[in-house]
Amino acid sequence: MQIFAKRSFWLAAGMTLTCSVAGVLLAKLPYINLIGALVLALLLGIAMQLTPLRLRQEASAGTAFISNKFLRLGIILLGFRLNLTKLAAAGVKTIFVAACAVTLTIFLTYWLSRKFGAEDELAILTACGCGICGAAAVMGVSPQIETNDEERKRENEVLAVAVVCVMGTVFTLLEIGLKPLLHLTAPQFGIVAGASLHEIAHAVAAGGAFGQASLDNALIMKLSRVLLLAPVALIVGYWYQHRLVKESKAGEVPTPKQLPIPWFLGGFILTSILGTFLPFSQGVLDTLVQAAYIFLGMAMAALGLSVNFKVIFKRGGAVFGAAVISSTCLLTFAIIMSKWLF
Template structure:
């Protein structure tokens, strides 16, 4: 090859690289605008009556689904940017969400509250996973549904998902959205059910708050149910719910460890290459760090609320990106197993929390 030909090839590669960078940048900003519209709209809608039961994150997901009605050319141009938003923005949102956790309030509530939350989370997680598998759901979908149903809804699904490595990203996105749909539907149904049952359960306002915070999936669900019966019920619901939220980090770590351990066993049995080492969930470390900073630094309530709102903006963008990207025809074919499992386990969790609220609170 002559010097002239060599220079031509180098220039060609350089120009192709520049063009690729321009395309990716354009795709990212287009995706960012589309998902930001969904996220902000979801936050405003969540402040309205009735919509507040659904919650900002699930509303952003539904609005993302609505974005599938935009021209196919726009969706194609934004596709690569959607992957970045659903991945990186998700992690950043979870880190900022840590500012919602006040560790002093949890400590003041006592070890009893944490222990009750641990029993509720672990038993519901195992039951949901076992039932999902029994009903025919694939492993990854069963894990995500179990985490969303037992910990904190959509945020738990998205927090645990990065620990489950998958070669089929499209399938993984379908599983994420289906798991979020399950916790949204079940959480909404059980919110209305618990509000209706409160007069006949013989629970004090504080006890009902414990039941709502310990059994409902999204924070929005717990707030809607607890707030229906006054400040005492609302405060108890929030403390109980946050006691479950704080378990997200250890649960994700344990699931990631068990998942990789199983992959190693399978690879040895099949004489295949050894899977990657356990991915370090740095964003969960950030989640714990921000909860510590929010608790012990002299930050104003307004500033902390702004950080939490920013967290919901980023999480809402990630949820909208999922809604835009997923093939829902496939999801509807596979949803029966996890919906059935979640219905049974949600009923179990409600009964368990009613019993524990009367025994310990």
């Protein structure tokens, strides 16, 4: 059994690593970089479903391990990208706008998704993806949601990732086109891009289109939202635990469960502290962040390998509609904040 498990892991690792590295390389190309390395890895993982069924079944145990453990490792390493000194230098205004943007978008997206008929788990994953940092937020919050149907959960994860990818890409192009009409300075536009776009790749693509000042502000604002991933995941976990107890039938005593503390997100904050205050060279930090994207890409590819898309396409309308409205509201909010505070 142990030999089978090792074979399954290495087979899955080879398949997902291929997708992840290819995603990173493709994300360096013009126009394709709007999609982002993580979503590209997911799409390549989906393409891997064309491989022989026997091969995918043999890799399934390893795929489950990679989608769980490598995700956490990738998010921990991603903390090296977050420079706390730069965030502090950006001032209270940046943190305030980020906190408002995340809070309002999560609540609005979740509420609209539920109103439009989406199931609860899909609604909260989509809301967190739109509010915080796209695919990484979806996958970071997902472990906090307990479920007895892992296949359904994977479907919800992929659908939520698809929503934030499409919305982020569309709004990146929209914002670049609207910039001359909005009469924003380059630094103001960077604030708008970082506060309103979903993936880090989207914020970089839009901010970088109008110079270094725009790109710097886009990254600082976007990473301010990324910093909120840890507290949001913790809140979601406690909320679901509270609901499980509240919704248990009268007379039943719910089984005690471990508190849903996202320790790996604590690791994310620790690495951001280490990256900020220890004398790492920029080359070392870039390498660590690149490793983070490799591990996250492997987790996304593993997710793509194991999803039933026939079911997903039947359930996407509600969350897509909610995301369109909430993304429009988020963009409007970001424009107002950039003109008022920056």
